[in-house]
Amino acid sequence: MKITKDLYQSNLVLLTDFYQLTMAYAYWKSGKGEQEAVFNLFFRKHPFQGGFTLAAGLDYVVDFCKNFKFEKGDLEYLAGMKNKDKSPVFEQAFLEYLKNLAFTCDIDAVEEGTVVFPNAPLIRVRGPLIQCQLLETPLLNIINFQTLIATKAARINIAAQGEPVLEFGLRRAQGIDGALAASRAAYIGGCTSTSNVMAGKLFGIPVAGTHAHSWIISFETELEAFVAYADAFPDQCVFLVDTYDTLNGVKNAIKVGEILRSKGKEMVGIRIDSGDLAYFSTKARQLLDEAGFPDAKIIASNDLDEHIIASLKSQEADINVWGVGTKLVTAYDQPALGAVYKLSAIRMADGTWDPKVKVSQQLLKINIPGVHNVKRYFTKGKAIADMIYLEDQDIDPKSVVIIDPIDATRRKRLMPVYYQEEVLLKPIFKKGEKVYDLPTLDAVRNRAAEQLESLDKTHKRLVNPHLYPVGLEENLHHLRMELVLKAKKFDNGMD
Ligand SMILES: Nc1ncnc2c1ncn2[C@@H]1O[C@H](COP(=O)(O)OP(=O)(O)OP(=O)(O)O)[C@@H](O)[C@H]1O
Ligand SMILES: O=P(O)(O)OC[C@H]1O[C@H](OP(=O)(O)OP(=O)(O)O)[C@H](O)[C@@H]1O
Numbered sequence: 209m210k211i212t213k214d215l216y217q218s219n220l221v222l223l224t225d226f227y228q229l230t231m232a233y234a235y236w237k238s239g240k241g242e243q244e245a246v247f248n249l250f251f252r253k254h255p256f257q258g259g260f261t262l263a264a265g266l267d268y269v270v271d272f273c274k275n276f277k278f279e280k281g282d283l284e285y286l287a288g289m290k291n292k293d294k295s296p297v298f299e300q301a302f303l304e305y306l307k308n309l310a311f312t313c314d315i316d317a318v319e320e321g322t323v324v325f326p327n328a329p330l331i332r333v334r335g336p337l338i339q340c341q342l343l344e345t346p347l348l349n350i351i352n353f354q355t356l357i358a359t360k361a362a363r364i365n366i367a368a369q370g371e372p373v374l375e376f377g378l379r380r381a382q383g384i385d386g387a388l389a390a391s392r393a394a395y396i397g398g399c400t401s402t403s404n405v406m407a408g409k410l411f412g413i414p415v416a417g418t419h420a421h422s423w424i425i426s427f428e429t430e431l432e433a434f435v436a437y438a439d440a441f442p443d444q445c446v447f448l449v450d451t452y453d454t455l456n457g458v459k460n461a462i463k464v465g466e467i468l469r470s471k472g473k474e475m476v477g478i479r480i481d482s483g484d485l486a487y488f489s490t491k492a493r494q495l496l497d498e499a500g501f502p503d504a505k506i507i508a509s510n511d512l513d514e515h516i517i518a519s520l521k522s523q524e525a526d527i528n529v530w531g532v533g534t535k536l537v538t539a540y541d542q543p544a545l546g547a548v549y550k551l552s553a554i555r556m557a558d559g560t561w562d563p564k565v566k567v568s569q570q571l572l573k574i575n576i577p578g579v580h581n582v583k584r585y586f587t588k589g590k591a592i593a594d595m596i597y598l599e600d601q602d603i604d605p606k607s608v609v610i611i612d613p614i615d616a617t618r619r620k621r622l623m624p625v626y627y628q629e630e631v632l633l634k635p636i637f638k639k640g641e642k643v644y645d646l647p648t649l650d651a652v653r654n655r656a657a658e659q660l661e662s663l664d665k666t667h668k669r670l671v672n673p674h675l676y677p678v679g680l681e682e683n684l685h686h687l688r689m690e691l692v693l694k695a696k697k698f699d700n701g702m703d
């Protein structure tokens with residue numbers, strides 16, 4: 209099997225849960241397969257107890273949809289699936305239908321690198337029920353992971369306050385694809401480089417790194433190891449100083465720095481990978497400064513995350529560059545985003561849309577019905593609120609009220625005439641044709657930085673952030689309530 213990004217550019221149509229195929233079969237058999245439907249992909253809660261989420265993964269979704277086709281081998285595999293009584297799971301005529309199935313959906317989505325909030329759609333899929341259903345699992349798989357890691361990376365970069373964060377995660381990432389996708393998402397979230405050379409080749413992410421303890425201990429002495437490294441990489445010398453005695457390691461780095469200088473070269477810096485990083489970085493800084501190396505960088509690594517980095521910052525640690533692996537690429541403290549994909553409307557025989565809600569005991573879990581979109585309002589370049597609204601609803605430019613989807617007593621009046629606005633769901637596919645030019649990864653990364661800049665710092669606080677206002681436009685709120693009450697009938701869910 210190919211394990212590169214080509215994986216997404218080839219046919220992955222069977223990368224789905226079995227129940228999507230059994231439902232597709234049952235839709236087909238019941239004659240509903242072609243009925244037009246709208247599904248939305250959204251999440252209910254920010255990861256990491258944060259105040260924002262950074263969308264990522266759309267590039268892979270586009271590749272997936274472009275290659276959405278059941279090929280001979282897929283159909284042969286499905287034909288071989290048997291029920292308990294040895295009869296085929298899927299009848300031949302359905303497999304014939306799948307063989308001729310072409311992707312014809314409309315997809316609207318927030319662009320990668322957009323800051324997003326709970327309950328608002330990241331992706332809206334509109335098309336025949338069967339196709340919409342078959343997209344559920346792969347879309348969730350792609351978006352859940354990359355969005356999670358991009359968000360984690362953004363948090364880590366916020367903690368680093370603009371200093372470079374090097375992503376070192378490959379060795380502890382969740383498998384091969386997890387590592388590659390994580391490196392990509394980490395770059396979107398603001399990391400400056402990856403140690404993963406294949407991610408560099410596939411995505412054009414800058415590749416960077418230092419050296420390991422094994423290099424040092426393969427020599428008789430640390431000094432010899434540094435000299436040999438400087439000989440091989442006179443222009444890119446970062447010395448790992450903590451193998452034996454960190455401060456002695458710094459002194460050895462200085463000695464080799466002086467040798468390099470005598471040859472017209474400058475050492476880049478040192479890396480500390482153990483012990484009290486505040487203490488050792490401060491001591492190392494003193495030694496380097498006193499020896500005439502004020503520009504030598506101090507790189508820190510060792511199980512870092514946004515909280516440890518923030519703590520080290522508050523301790524005034526003398527660290528200039530942060531190497532972060534495990535806790536970034538595995539999203540250590542929250543291993544899944546939990547985005548869902550829900551049906552929100554279905555087209556009736558008379559051509560009208562029938563809005564749908566899935567009723568739950570908790571309002572939090574009741575989806576937003578209808579064909580809706582999201583508008584972000586800005587003033588002076590700062591995002592002030594997001595409004596989820598029915599696309600065919602006229603919005604009064606003078607005054608709209610948005611209502612919190614979970615607590616209807618929380619409301620906000622907005623005066624759109626005074627704001628700039630951006631419709632967040634952008635057309636990506638129309639009737640199966642791609643209408644969106646995918647930006648480069650660097651453009652996505654820049655968008656992420658601009659989006660984070662547009663967000664007030666109170667929403668970016670790592671702990672107990674201020675909630676950004678996201679609400680339902682009044683008419684959408686009323687429609688949702690009406691549908692919930694209708695669905696619950698007399699039994700009002702108090703059992
Ligand atoms: N000054 C500091 N403030 C807060 N956290 C720190 C500080 N210095 C180091 N840390 C963090 O504390 C943890 C230390 O873990 P651990 O005890 O495994 O490290 P260690 O002493 O370097 O051991 P090892 O040599 O096995 O890596 C790491 O997550 C590290 O990033
Ligand atoms: O801590 P992370 O954020 O995952 O960053 C990557 C780590 O991987 C390397 O060492 P490794 O952990 O393999 O060995 P070591 O801890 O014994 O140095 C490196 O020295 C970092 O400590």
Ligand SMILES: O=C(O)c1cccnc1
Pocket residue numbers: 376377403416417418419420509531533
């Ligand atoms: O280049 C490094 O310093 C590096 C790479 C991978 C993991 N830890 C460190």
